[in-house]
Amino acid sequence: MGNTIIQFENVSKSYDDGTVVLKNINFELEKGKFYTLLGPSGCGKTTILRIIAGFTAPSSGNVYFNGKKINNVPAHQRQVNTVFQDYALFPHLNVFENVAFGLRIKKMKEKEIQERVREALKFVNLEGFENREISEMSGGQRQRVAIARAIVNNPEVILLDEPLSALDLKLRYEMQYELRELQQRLGKTFVFVTHDQEEALAMSDEIFVINDGQIQQSGSPVDIYDEPINRFVADFIGESNIVEGIMLEDYKVQFAGKVFDCVDKGMKPNEKVDVVIRPEDLEITSVDKGKLVVTVDTQLFRGVHYELSTYDKDGNEWLVHSLKKAEVGEEIGLYFEPEAIHVMRLNETEEEFDKRLESYGVSENA
Amino acid sequence: MKKLSMPAKIYLIIVFVILYAPIFYLIYYSFNSGGSMHDFESFTLEHYRAVFEDSRLLVILINTVIIALLSGLISTIIGTLGAIGIFSIKRRNIRNILLSLNNILIVSPDVVIGASFLILFTMIGVKLGFASVLISHIAFSIPIVVLMVLPKLLEMNPNLIDAAQDLGATRRDVLYRVIIPYIKPGIFAGFFMALTYSLDDFAVTFFVTGNGFSTLSVEIYSIARVGISLTINALSGIIFVVTVLIVIGYYFVTRRTKFANGGIGRL
The missing domain is CATH 2.40.50.140 (Nucleic acid-binding proteins)
Incomplete structure (x- = not known):
């Protein structure tokens, strides 16, 4: 695929003390899309980000950037910029110099630096803040400086490591709109790491739900919300009612002591399954x-x-x-309607799951 | 902060009076035309003039300052690099061992350090004088600089280094553009500490100095042994004022850079 910018091929990561952080991760990211790595803390999502940025090397497997293997390319030579969770702005430099840092390293001409920094600050609505010290900026403003510092280098990919977690609720909502809008204006690939499912659903083109060092499910926010692959995803994304049930035959599922019509099929007769019904699909x-x-x-x-x-x-x-x-x-x-029932097979892989869904055609939409 | 109670205030006043009284007594009589440390006759600056007319003393003064500045500068460079070295060691136990070795040098008595340097210099044949004093001053200042710089490194957000590399910085860029600017207050503090340690060192210098080379503290000691001379008082007064100025300078430098931890006390 000519549109692929980053590809992970069987990437695993474990530390010297034996802890396994990533288990055989495979994915492809396309140019110009907003991706979210979603999972609970300690699931390995930040490690994926650090491997893309080049701060951490994978223990095995390959990472490709624009088709070229970059396992051994050091962080400072990668066309990727990161917005850190704590922003990691340089406290000894003012706003202008923070944003200009990458350009000065590249020994760009002063005039061009001035131009590009101004443009980047304009992009994040921080015109006129050039000479402020970092300590004089609020949390939300620091966040924007960090974004400006990343985009000014014109990278192919921008990595965001839980950048909204330090902001208060209202600002977080605003920044969700702004980030999404920024990504669309820039047309760059964003890889966003978060444990907040709301953020993920609101902003992403595609979400990777990660748990325990493995990708549980990937897909558009709507797909993942409506058709979670397993108990973990259903529970993690949004609120859900999950009960055990038995798939008697195609379109017939039994749970809570009753038999209900549903739209799922393709299971073995009398197979044990998990049944999900979203709280908003239940009507009093x-x-x-x-x-x-x-x-x-x-x-x-x-x-x-x-x-x-x-x-x-x-x-x-x-x-x-x-x-x-x-x-x-x-x-x-x-x-509830039959469409509100979502049936999940136990231990189904993502491939099997996708195949089964495809076999229904367009029938399932809860 | 809680307000001090009356007895606490009185106690503090008494302590500081006792600590400072001898110095002020000394300085007071440096203005005495009588030539002794009792019976103040009349005010004079004669003793101060005597200090500045004594060319031998001036040479010693210049020596002392040169030694202090040079040893301060060199030990700051070596100590800062040492601190960065210790900081970059990932193995915690090795880091702790190095730090302990560093701290032992600070707490070990000057006499021991001085005597050991004397033995070293005579063994390897370094002529006692300017070089031996400079080397030993550099040596005892390095651990102090390390101790002043290391906390700044440890309080630095490690993401800053990642962020710099992310923006294209090589290891060299990271050092010069991020680490050193960040720890600058610590480096200044280390330099000032090294400066004062060198200026007032007596014990180590006394061991390693040779014929024809002396520093102020050693010289004052030898003058005082011969007999009372108010020139010493005048000289001590000058040194005291200079020390106060350095402390004030240190205060302003550290306050400007928001270095809140303050210095370490003499050990």
């Missing part, structure tokens, strides 16, 4: 109209909706997001 109704009958245990007001924690008579918890209010202790019915 009367007991007689409900497909499930549950008792309300707690109710929290979340602003846009009520979040109800309910239990059926088998003791399964069902989380419900509802615009309607219910009474704690009340018995209610829950209604």
Whole structure:
């Protein structure tokens, strides 16, 4: 593929003391897209970023950049720039000199440096801040300086290591828009590392969900949200109700003591499966109209909706997001469409999963 | 900060009076025309003139300053490189061993260091004089510089080095453009400490100095042994004022660079 910029081929990483951080990672990143590596802390996502940047070498496997193997290319020769989690701005330099750092290393002409730094600062809305000291900048402003410092070098790929985690909630939301917009204006490849599924869903073209040193699932935010491959992904991305069930035959699944119609197929008869229903797909109704009958245990007001924690008579918890209010202790019915049921096979690989989904055609969209 | 209680204030005042009284007593009588340290007769600057007219003493003064500046400069360079070396060692136990070896040199008595240098210089045949004094001053200043610079290195965010490399910096660029500017306050502090240690060193210098070369502290000692001369008072007064000025200078340099840790006390 001519459009591939970074490729990982069987990349593994373990440390001297025997801890394995990455297990046989394979992926290809295309030019000009926004990728997110999503996973809990310690899952290896930052290690992937450090391998791309050249701070860490893989223990085995190959890394390609524009088709060339770069395993042994030192960090300072790679056309990649990083925005660090703590920004890592140079405290002894002011804003202008921080952004100009990379250009000065390249011994660029003073006039061009002036021009490009100004342009980069304009890009991140920091015009007029050239002579400020880093210590005088707020968290959000430092963040922008760090981004300007990365983009001024005109790299092919920009790596972002949890850059929003130090910001407060409101600023984090704003920066999500800004980052996405910035990426589209620049047309560069962004690789964004985060443990925040909301950030990942909001900004990415493609998400890699990582756990335990392995890519669990990759795909567009919608794909991953609607069709998680396993319990981990379903649980990590968004809120979900996951119960054990049995796939009786194609389009028939049994869970919570009942048999339901669904849109999944391709499993063995009577195969054990995990069943996912998103809380927003459950609708409160009367007991007689409900497909499930549950008792309300707690109710929290979340602003846009009520979040109800309910239990059926088998003791399964069902989380419900509802615009309607219910009474704690009340018995209610829950209604859902067959499309809301997502069935996951246990220990299915991503390839098998994709193949099975393809065989349905376009039928599944919850 | 909590306000000091009355007894605490009185205690502090007494302590500082006791500490500073001898120095001020000495300086007070340096203005005495009577020629002794009792019975103040009248104010005179004669003793100060005597200091500046004594060309031998001036040569010694210049020697002392040259030794201090040179040893300060050289030990700062070596000590800074040493600190960066210790910092870049990844194995924790080796790093700790090196640091302990460094600290032992600071706490070991000057007499031991002086005597061992004397033995070394006579063994390898270094003529006692300017060179031997300079070398020994450099030697005892290096551990101090290491101790002043290392904390700055340790408090530096290691991501800064990654960030610099990420932006295209080679190892050399990282050293000159990131590490050294960052630890500059520590380097200055180390230089000033080395300077004061060299200026007032007596014990080590006394061992390794030879005929025809002397520093102020050694000279004052030998004058004082011969008998009371108010020239010593005047000279001590000058040294005291210079020391105070250096401390003030150190304060301003460190405050400007927001170096909050302060210096270490004499060990």
